[in-house]
Amino acid sequence: MAKRVQSVKGTRDLLPPETAVWAAVEAVARRVFGIYGYGEIRTPVLEETELFVRGVGESTDIVGKEMYTFADKKGRSLTLRPENTAPVARAYVEHGMQNLVAPVKLFYIGPQFRYERPQKGRYRQFYQIGAEIIGESGPYSDAELLLMLVSFLRELHFTELVVLLNTVGDKESRFEYAGKLRAYLQPLQEHLSEDSRRRLVTNPLRILDTKDPKEKELLLDAPRLVDCLSDESRRHFEKLCDLLTRFGLRYRLETKLVRGLDYYSDTVFEIVSGNLGAQDAIVGGGRYDGLVASLGGPQRAAIGFAIGEDRLVDLLPDSFRGACLKAPLVAVASVDPVDTAEALSFAEELRRHGVDAIVEFASRSIKSVLDRASRVGCRFVVLIGEDELSSSTVTFKNLSSGEQVRLPRAAAIEHLKETA
Numbered sequence: 001m002a003k004r005v006q007s008v009k010g011t012r013d014l015l016p017p018e019t020a021v022w023a024a025v026e027a028v029a030r031r032v033f034g035i036y037g038y039g040e041i042r043t044p045v046l047e048e049t050e051l052f053v054r055g056v057g058e059s060t061d062i063v064g065k066e067m068y069t070f071a072d073k074k075g076r077s078l079t080l081r082p083e084n085t086a087p088v089a090r091a092y093v094e095h096g097m098q099n100l101v102a103p104v105k106l107f108y109i110g111p112q113f114r115y116e117r118p119q120k121g122r123y124r125q126f127y128q129i130g131a132e133i134i135g136e137s138g139p140y141s142d143a144e145l146l147l148m149l150v151s152f153l154r155e156l157h158f159t160e161l162v163v164l165l166n167t168v169g170d171k172e173s174r175f176e177y178a179g180k181l182r183a184y185l186q187p188l189q190e191h192l193s194e195d196s197r198r199r200l201v202t203n204p205l206r207i208l209d210t211k212d213p214k215e216k217e218l219l220l221d222a223p224r225l226v227d228c229l230s231d232e233s234r235r236h237f238e239k240l241c242d243l244l245t246r247f248g249l250r251y252r253l254e255t256k257l258v259r260g261l262d263y264y265s266d267t268v269f270e271i272v273s274g275n276l277g278a279q280d281a282i283v284g285g286g287r288y289d290g291l292v293a294s295l296g297g298p299q300r301a302a303i304g305f306a307i308g309e310d311r312l313v314d315l316l317p318d319s320f321r322g323a324c325l326k327a328p329l330v331a332v333a334s335v336d337p338v339d340t341a342e343a344l345s346f347a348e349e350l351r352r353h354g355v356d357a358i359v360e361f362a363s364r365s366i367k368s369v370l371d372r373a374s375r376v377g378c379r380f381v382v383l384i385g386e387d388e389l390s391s392s393t394v395t396f397k398n399l400s401s402g403e404q405v406r407l408p409r410a411a412a413i414e415h416l417k418e419t420a
């Protein structure tokens with residue numbers, strides 16, 4: 001036997017019926033984001049590597065270790081996108097969207113690629129649903145974005161999720177704070193992990209979101225970013241907190257939340273779930289006021305989020321999931337010697353009326369037809385034998401009650417239409 005070819009490590013096939021759940025989640029995203037005035041953007045999966053080096057930042061894990069980067073046949077360095085905010089900002093600049101009425105509101109749904117160690121909830125090809133508002137700096141847009149995010153999650157029947165919120169301040173505040181944190185941690189270097197020692201040089205703020213309990217303890221007395229905030233950053237954050245309280249959105253201040261990407265400024269947030277173990281973040285986001293300009297565009301403030309769709313689908317409440325998994329309503333079968341074409345023809349008629357129907361293609365015993373129909377979850381079976389054909393009727397069986405009746409074709413269609 002020929003050797004089987006397997007899917008690539010860290011990637012996976014999404015199969016029915018699970019794909020129906022994914023499609024339903026995406027349909028809710030499209031509807032909710034549409035209500036808030038967002039339009040869909042689809043950017044290429046391939047980008048020039050430089051986009052992420054400049055946009056996401058060289059000192060980040062994503063750019064430093066996790067990108068799928070390769071040279072194409074002409075030797076150009078290309079990267080499978082590891083995230084979608086830098087591509088959206090690139091597209092914004094490339095298409096002159098700064099000339100549109102601001103702010104520009106965009107959402108995306110699609111695969112991202114990171115060379116990480118695969119584990120539960122972490123894949124090398126994973127999917128994100130994200131949204132970005134570009135061209136608005138005030139806290140009202142932060143609040144609206146979070147309200148939209150939470151109403152999306154509520155429509156998926158999530159009730160217990162809490163938004164973790166922090167501010168990383170503006171560039172100046174962060175610069176001042178990085179200096180203070182470095183000074184605090186330098187004498188403690190020998191207790192830090194290799195990663196953190198490296199970050200002490202490249203990006204000390206990242207040490208704050210360490211998962212290592214020993215490092216967490218060391219950080220208990222570290223200087224706080226909130227104490228270095230400029231007046232403007234402080235006002236922005238306070239106003240946002242007021243707005244969230246006013247709109248009843250539950251959040252928790254998490255002063256050590258910094259997020260892994262360099263482009264964030266001021267507001268940052270995550271939504272976590274206790275059920276995912278170490279990989280507990282479902283949503284990450286924040287403000288990125290410098291990104292558009294760093295990609296050669298005008299200075300434009302912006303904020304966005306990315307939801308990890310794989311994790312979201314994993315955690316979906318059963319009440320939402322159950323409603324997505326719909327079996328065909330009815331199986332139609334011809335009974336010997338009636339040609340299967342008669343079953344096909346009646347199924348086509350049902351489908352024209354919006355009834356989802358499957359056809360039994362091979363001629364089988366009635367018992368086997370009923371068995372197979374109930375195994376795929378059909379609620380009804382329609383049988384067409386010689387008598388039925390000559391009298392324009394069908395035998396109509398309700399699989400859950402076992403009840404079986406002979407009905408004129410039109411009556412069977414009406415009945416199924418009402419049930420569908």
Ligand code: AMP
Nearest residue numbers: 121122123126281282283284306307308
């Ligand atoms: P980030 O772009 O790192 O802010 O990630 C945003 C969200 O994407 C995270 O909260 C996760 O839910 C999801 N995510 C990031 N990396 C992965 C991955 N390797 N596998 C699955 N989901 C991921």
